[in-house]
Amino acid sequence: MHDHAPSDSSHPPRNDTGEAAALCHPRGPGGPDHVFLGADHDRNARRTWLVIGITATMMVIEIAAGTVFGSMALLADGWHMATHAAALSIAALSYMFARRHAHDPRFTFGTGKLGDLAAFGSAVVLGLVALLIGWESLVRLVHPVGIHFGEAILVAIVGLAVNIGSAVLLHQGPHAHGHHGHDHGHAHADADHHSHGHAHHHEVDNNLRAAYLHVLADALTSVLAIAALVAGRGFGWVWLDPVIGLLGALLIARWSFGLMRDSGGVLVDFLPRSETLPQKIREAIETDGARVVDLHVWQLGPGHRGAIVAISDADPRPAAEYRGRLAHLGRLSHVTIEVEAV
Numbered sequence: 301m302h303d304h305a306p307s308d309s310s311h312p313p314r315n316d317t318g319e320a321a322a323l324c325h326p327r328g329p330g331g332p333d334h335v336f337l338g339a340d341h342d343r344n345a346r347r348t349w350l351v352i353g354i355t356a357t358m359m360v361i362e363i364a365a366g367t368v369f370g371s372m373a374l375l376a377d378g379w380h381m382a383t384h385a386a387a388l389s390i391a392a393l394s395y396m397f398a399r400r401h402a403h404d405p406r407f408t409f410g411t412g413k414l415g416d417l418a419a420f421g422s423a424v425v426l427g428l429v430a431l432l433i434g435w436e437s438l439v440r441l442v443h444p445v446g447i448h449f450g451e452a453i454l455v456a457i458v459g460l461a462v463n464i465g466s467a468v469l470l471h472q473g474p475h476a477h478g479h480h481g482h483d484h485g486h487a488h489a490d491a492d493h494h495s496h497g498h499a500h501h502h503e504v505d506n507n508l509r510a511a512y513l514h515v516l517a518d519a520l521t522s523v524l525a526i527a528a529l530v531a532g533r534g535f536g537w538v539w540l541d542p543v544i545g546l547l548g549a550l551l552i553a554r555w556s557f558g559l560m561r562d563s564g565g566v567l568v569d570f571l572p573r574s575e576t577l578p579q580k581i582r583e584a585i586e587t588d589g590a591r592v593v594d595l596h597v598w599q600l601g602p603g604h605r606g607a608i609v610a611i612s613d614a615d616p617r618p619a620a621e622y623r624g625r626l627a628h629l630g631r632l633s634h635v636t637i638e639v640e641a642v
Contacts, residue, residue: 335402336412336633338602344508345395351466351515352392355385358462362455377455384518387425391511394418409634412601415507419563422510426517427556430549433521437545444542449533453526460522463515470512472505503603506563513559517552524548569598577605577631584625589614604633614642 338344362378398411528541565572578597585592594610611622619637626632 334407334410334600334634336410336601336604337398337402338412338415338503338505340505340508341395341399341602344505345392345399347469348388348392348395348508348511351469351511352385352388354462354466355381355388358458359385362458377459380518381459383429384514387422387514388511390418390422390425391415391507394507409600409606412604413566413599415505415602416563416566419506419510419559420567422507422514423556423560423563426510426513426559427553429517430553430556433545433552434549437542437549440542440545441539444538449529453529453533456522456525456529460519460526463519463522466515467512467519470508470515472508472512504562505602506559506566510559510563513555517555520551521545521548566599571597571599577607577629580629581607581609581626581632584629585609585611585622587625590617590622600633603631605631606634607632608636608638610638610640612640612642616641 359378359381362381365378394414394417398414401407401411404411524544524547525541528537528544531537531540564570571578575597578595581595581597582592590611590613592609593612594608596608598606600606607626609622616639619639622637622639623635626635
C-alpha cells in the first residue's frame with residue numbers, strides 16, 4: 301500500500317510503517333502543468349507552415365501554367381504538389397493542436413506525443429506514395445508512354461529547387477535537440493525539494509522528420525527523374541525512367557517504414573535498445589542498500605521522459621532524497637517515486 305501525498309505541503313508521506321510515496325504534482329494553482337513539448341516546437345511549426353506556403357504557391361503556378369500552355373507534365377506536377385501540401389498540413393496542424401491544448405488537464409501526460417501520432421499518419425501516407433510510384437513505374441515498363449523530354453526536365457528542375465529549399469528549412473541537423481530536461485521533484489512534503497536537471501539532448505522531433513521526409517522524397521524523385529530523362533533523351537532509353545522510378549519507390553518505402561517504426565514505438569511506450577536512461581536510473585538509486593524493484597520509463601515528448609520508480613530499502617529515506625539522486629538525469633521531466641521497507 302502506498303499513501304498518496306496530498307497537494308499541499310502540510311502532510312508528508314507516511315514513513316512510520318516503513319512506507320513512503322511521492323506522486324506527481326497536480327495541475328492548476330500550486331503545481332506546474334504537464335507541458336512536454338520539444339524546445340523547438342514553435343520554430344518547427346513556423347517552418348512547416350512556411351514550407352506549406354511555398355509548396356502551395358508552386359502548386360498554383362504549375363497548375364495555371366499547365367492549363368494555359370496545355371502541358372500535362374506541369375498539370376501532373378502541380379496536382380502532385382497539392383497532395384504534398386496536404387501531407388505537410390498533418391504536421392503543421394498537429395503542432396498547432398499540441399500547443400493549443402498543452403495545458404488541457406484531459407491530456408494526462410500533456411500533448412507531447414501528438415507529434416508522433418501525426419508522424420505515424422504521415423508515414424502511412426508516405427508509404428502509399430511509394431506504392432503509387434512503384435505501381436505507375438511497373439505500368440510504364442509494360443506499356444511505355446511518350447515523354448516530352450525538354451518540358452519534363454524543366455518541370456523536374458523547378459520541382460527540385462523548391463524541394464531543396466524546403467528540405468533546408470525543415471532539416472533538424474546533427475545538433476537537433478529536445479527540451480532541456482527538468483527533473484521535477486514531486487515530494488509534496490517539502491516543496492523546496494523539487495530538483496531540476498538541465499542538459500542539452502539530441503532529440504529527434506518525429507513530426508518535423510515526417511515533413512522533412514516528404515520533401516526529401518519529392519527531391520529524390522526529381523533527381524532521379526532528371527537523370528532518367530537526360531539519359532532517355534540522349535540515348536533513347538525510355539525504359540530507364542520507370543526503372544529509376546521503382547528504385548525511388550523502394551527507398552521511399554524504406555524511409556516510411558523507419559518513420560512508422562520510430563513514431564509508433566513512442567506511441568506504444570516502446571524504448572529502443574539504445575535508450576540508456578533506465579540503466580542510469582538504477583545505477584543512481586541503487587546505493588546504500590536501496591534496490592529498484594519496479595521501473596517504467598517512457599517518452600512524454602521530444603526531449604522529455606517520464607519514470608515511475610518503485611524502491612525497496614531496509615532503511616527507507618524520504619522520497620525527495622531518492623529523487624535528488626536523479627537530478628543529473630536531465631531528460632527526466634516527470635518522476636513518481638514509491639518507497640517501501642524490505
